[in-house]
Amino acid sequence: MTEIGIIAVGGYNEMGRNMTAIRINDDIIIVDMGLRLDRVQIHEDVEIDKMHSLELIDMGAIPDDTIMKEINGNVRAIVCTHGHLDHIGAISKLAHRYTAPIIGTPYTTTLVKHQIESEKKFGVKNNIVSLSAGGTLEITKDISIEFINAQHSIIDTVFLAIHTTGGTIVYACDFKFDRTPTLGDAPDFKRLKEIGEKGVIALITESTNSGRNGKTPSEMIAHSMLRDVLIETEEADVGMIVTTFASHVARVNSIVKFAEEMGRIPILMGNSMERYIGTAHQMGYIELPESVEIYGNRREIDKALTRIMEAGKNKYLPIVTGHQGEPGAVLGRIASGETPYKVDRGDRIIFSANIIPNPMTRANRYSLETKLKMRGARIYDDVHVSGHAYREDHWELLGMLRPEHVIPAHGNIQMHSEYIQMAEDAGYVLGDTLHLLRNGEELYIEEE
Ligand SMILES: [Zn+2]
Structure with a gap:
């Protein structure tokens, strides 16, 4: 007999700080150890790299893993998806x-290594193991x-199985069912179905966008939307700046390609652009044209912006950080007139991002857009598609895996309730085969 415990450590009451522990008899696998960024941002001048875990737990910024002391078993692996x-x-x-290795795909483990290197409070000496998509790793003789x-x-x-x-x-x-991705392969539907046929005890899945109708549009749609805004225009000569998620490598890759097509030099600006895109390039996930320039620090960025002003804004396509109005990010500094780049009437600012729905980012974004408009900028917003599955994608996942038990994670209670309604439509019963977990709770499942 196998006893399974699903321990909701973080990310079950909120968006962010995801962490789940899965206990199989006496062996435990931890999945994800995340941060809740908005809990850090509300405090000015927080230097997270110097802070102690307990302080961050009190702030609600990281998962409260002190509950792990009550769980009987040994942690065998920490897996990041x-x-x-x-x-x-x-x-x-x-x-x-x-005392367990950290396991992730090659790009993920490289980012984990960067993060450990920038940590100033703790020495993290866990082994870091790369496992590519499609790969399998034995954790114990039974798992x-x-x-x-x-x-x-x-x-x-x-996906982790x-x-x-x-x-x-x-x-x-965190997944979407994108059958026409612009980078990488479509999800491995064949394998998901095979696993479903063999028998799935439990599915733990994000509820984030389960309240949105239909299916998530493909990244190919965002690609077309960008083409429409950047290339299909009668004003091809105006200053244009694009801002997007630095970690969205496929999106940045599309924008860089469009810059080439426009005959402009793509310049990536911002610390996180350098980290995520530079790393993806070095690791061979994307090819960048010879002409591309990447600048992380403020001095280099301002020098490049001076060059753009001298040579002509229509010769460059700056791709910058700051789409959420984050103070200190490149776009915010441009909007405040703190850089050599001067926004003129008719210049285009293209937000290839949604607004993260919390009051603080809404306020920051409002302030950013207002400052840009006061300088005469034309705003193109929401040139974007989501990276999270919508309701009917979740329906399809349930159909492929046919799990005995379902647990929504990665969302607040409103998001979970949307997921629960969809799963009830699929025949699951709340409290029996469908489970609402709150941070700190453990669900027990016994399998013959
Ligand atoms: Zn994610």
Whole structure:
């Protein structure tokens, strides 16, 4: 008999700081250790790299893993499904407390290594193991993990399958079913169905966009929207600036390609652009044209902006950080007139991003757009598609895996309730085969 415990550590009451522990008898696999960024941002001048875990737990910024002391068992692995901060951002604060390797895809583990290097409070010495999508790794003689290719808004995202003697547990936190991705392969539907046929004990899946109708549009749609705004225009000579998620490698890759097509030099600006895109390039996930320039620090950025003003704004396409109005990011500094780049009437600012729905980012974004408009900028917003599955994608996932138990994760209670309604439509029963977990709770499942 196999006893399974699903322990909701973080990310079940909120968006961010995701962490789930999965106990198979006495062996535990931790999945994700993330950060909740808005809990850090509300405090001015917080230097997270110097802070202690307990302080960050009190702030609600990282998962409260002190509950792990009550759980009987040994942690055998820490698995990260992708490189977003809400999945890996607490590794440098929590991983050193466990004698277990950190396992992720190659891009994810490289980001994890960067994060550990920038940590100033704790020494994280866990082994870091890369496992590519499609790969399997034995954890104990009874447990193995498998990475199944997925798509999301960052490259090298995977579904995690934990194979046990009693059946498989699938963790699908953060995915979209993109059959026409602009980078990487479509999700491995064949493998998902095979796993479904063999028997899935439990599915833990994100509820984030389960309240949105239909299916998530493909990244190919965002690609077309960008083409429409950047190339299909009668004003091809005006100043244009694009801002997007630095970690969205496929999106940045599309924008760089459009810059070439426009006969402009793409310039990536911002610390995180350098980190995410530079890393993806070095690792061979994307090819960049010879002409591309990447600048992380403020002095270099301002020098490049001076050059743009001298040579002509129509010769360059700056791709910058700051789409959420983050103070200190490149676009915010441009909007405030703190850089050599002067916005003229008719210049285009293209937001290839949504507004992250919390009051603070809404306020920051409002202030940013207003400042830009006061300088005469024309705003193109929401040139974007989501990286999270919509309701009917979730329906399809349930159809392929047919899990005995379903647990929504990665969302607040409104998002979970949307997921629960969809799962009830699929025949699941709340409290029996469908489970609402709150941070700190453990669900027990016994398998013959
Ligand atoms: Zn994500």
